[in-house]
Amino acid sequence: MQHKIKIFWFRRDLRLNDNAGLYRALTADATPVQPIFIFDKNILDHLQSNDARVNFLVDTIGVLAKELEALGSSLRVYYGKPEEIWQEILSEFEVESVYINHDYEPYALKRDAAVKSILIEKGIELHSFKDHVIFEKDEVVKDDGKPYTVFTPFKKKWYDKLNSRVENGEYYYLKAYPTEKYFSNLTKSSPFIIPTLKEMGFAPSEIGIPPTVVPQKIIANYDETRNFPAINGTSRLGIHFRFGTLSIREKALKALDLNATYLSELIWRDFYSMILSHFPNIVHNSFRPEYDNIQWVNNPHQMEAWKLGKTGYPIVDAGMRELNATGYMHNRVRMITASFLTKHLLIDWRFGEAYFAEKLLDFDLASNNGGWQWAAGSGTDAAPYFRIFSPAAQQEKFDKNYIYVKKWVPEFGTNAYPKPIVDHKEARDKCLKVYKEGLNR
Numbered sequence: 001m002q003h004k005i006k007i008f009w010f011r012r013d014l015r016l017n018d019n020a021g022l023y024r025a026l027t028a029d030a031t032p033v034q035p036i037f038i039f040d041k042n043i044l045d046h047l048q049s050n051d052a053r054v055n056f057l058v059d060t061i062g063v064l065a066k067e068l069e070a071l072g073s074s075l076r077v078y079y080g081k082p083e084e085i086w087q088e089i090l091s092e093f094e095v096e097s098v099y100i101n102h103d104y105e106p107y108a109l110k111r112d113a114a115v116k117s118i119l120i121e122k123g124i125e126l127h128s129f130k131d132h133v134i135f136e137k138d139e140v141v142k143d144d145g146k147p148y149t150v151f152t153p154f155k156k157k158w159y160d161k162l163n164s165r166v167e168n169g170e171y172y173y174l175k176a177y178p179t180e181k182y183f184s185n186l187t188k189s190s191p192f193i194i195p196t197l198k199e200m201g202f203a204p205s206e207i208g209i210p211p212t213v214v215p216q217k218i219i220a221n222y223d224e225t226r227n228f229p230a231i232n233g234t235s236r237l238g239i240h241f242r243f244g245t246l247s248i249r250e251k252a253l254k255a256l257d258l259n260a261t262y263l264s265e266l267i268w269r270d271f272y273s274m275i276l277s278h279f280p281n282i283v284h285n286s287f288r289p290e291y292d293n294i295q296w297v298n299n300p301h302q303m304e305a306w307k308l309g310k311t312g313y314p315i316v317d318a319g320m321r322e323l324n325a326t327g328y329m330h331n332r333v334r335m336i337t338a339s340f341l342t343k344h345l346l347i348d349w350r351f352g353e354a355y356f357a358e359k360l361l362d363f364d365l366a367s368n369n370g371g372w373q374w375a376a377g378s379g380t381d382a383a384p385y386f387r388i389f390s391p392a393a394q395q396e397k398f399d400k401n402y403i404y405v406k407k408w409v410p411e412f413g414t415n416a417y418p419k420p421i422v423d424h425k426e427a428r429d430k431c432l433k434v435y436k437e438g439l440n441r
Contacts, residue, residue: 023177238362291378294438312420338375
């Protein structure tokens with residue numbers, strides 16, 4: 001006779017420690033918990049065959065499976081469309097209930113609603129918990145209950161909420177979930193075969209993944225070094241926050257002690273996640289609707305030059321080449337390259353956002369969209385449209401000796417390096433004219 005089980009479905013929370021949904025599953029009752037993961041064809045079918053993130057996922061799932069095997073349990077791994085996979089799971093197991101952590105992106109919400117309908121038909125409850133952010137959706141809002149659309153007051157209220165519950169010297173909202181105390185409640189099962197990259201139509205990627213461990217001095221000095229791309233001054237933990245291989249609570253707690261500027265970056269994640277929850281239309285539309293009246297030029301040759309890092313503006317080109325080679329781009333340079341595309345070339349921010357989504361290891365829809373709309377002037381808390389970064393001024397300020405540029409653009413300073421594809425002053429004047437016309441319609 002088949003025994004009842006609970007299922008925990010890993011998604012953007014690929015770790016056993018300090019995992020909210022897994023903890024709730026393990027502690028709800030005595031029914032054993034079977035962890036699963038689904039390689040989602042609806043997502044994978046839209047990716048390039050050498051996408052480094054898929055490589056990272058396969059490796060990470062392999063590690064997770066080994067950790068569970070060491071505990072006498074297993075990770076059941078599937079490849080397909082979630083709704084079809086869930087029908088398969090429900091025919092295989094007698095499922096009492098299912099546990100997940102919230103995913104806030106539009107596709108994920110639609111997927112989870114479809115899976116919930118399947119479960120309800122079978123009389124199975126779906127329990128979902130907050131794990132990906134510190135505060136979500138309506139947890140940090142104005143006194144009238146409306147969402148903040150400017151970061152600074154949001155950040156103040158965020159701190160107020162964090163400080164509102166301190167128990168025995170511990171921040172309640174940053175406390176870890178002690179999953180390790182309850183691993184005995186996992187199912188006892190034998191190892192499960194994991195689909196390979198090749199079986200899913202993917203090839204190995206040569207792009208390396210940043211480590212999960214960061215020297216403490218990088219975080220401690222973050223406010224002083226974060227703007228200089230030639231310096232190893234940022235954590236590069238974005239991919240681990242994106243896929244939950246690290247706990248956001250753990251890192252926020254450390255940042256509280258080490259560096260307020262670094263903690264601010266983590267608060268921005270909450271801010272953009274909250275914005276996406278309240279304003280899902282921003283995925284395809286400008287947060288400020290009037291910006292959708294701008295008549296973009298969208299020159300395909302200039303777009304290609306930007307993608308390849310051949311614009312003739314060294315700091316822009318270095319950033320794009322770093323992105324193409326490593327799946328990473330320095331945060332300051334992300335602003336510079338995004339501003340250049342939207343304001344110097346007058347290319348719709350959506351094209352730039354899509355390219356970053358394709359290339360960035362740490363791609364996160366809410367943050368990527370927020371950053372691009374900020375650069376274009378169309379988003380929350382955005383730079384005003386008439387603020388146009390001068391690539392030369394940014395170069396002088398943040399890479400004065402061209403150390404970063406020479407690393408990524410070795411032909412800089414030779415005849416092989418292209419001439420600028422647009423003149424800065426002419427491009428600036430044109431941008432101001434086009435934006436003004438669009439916004440005054």
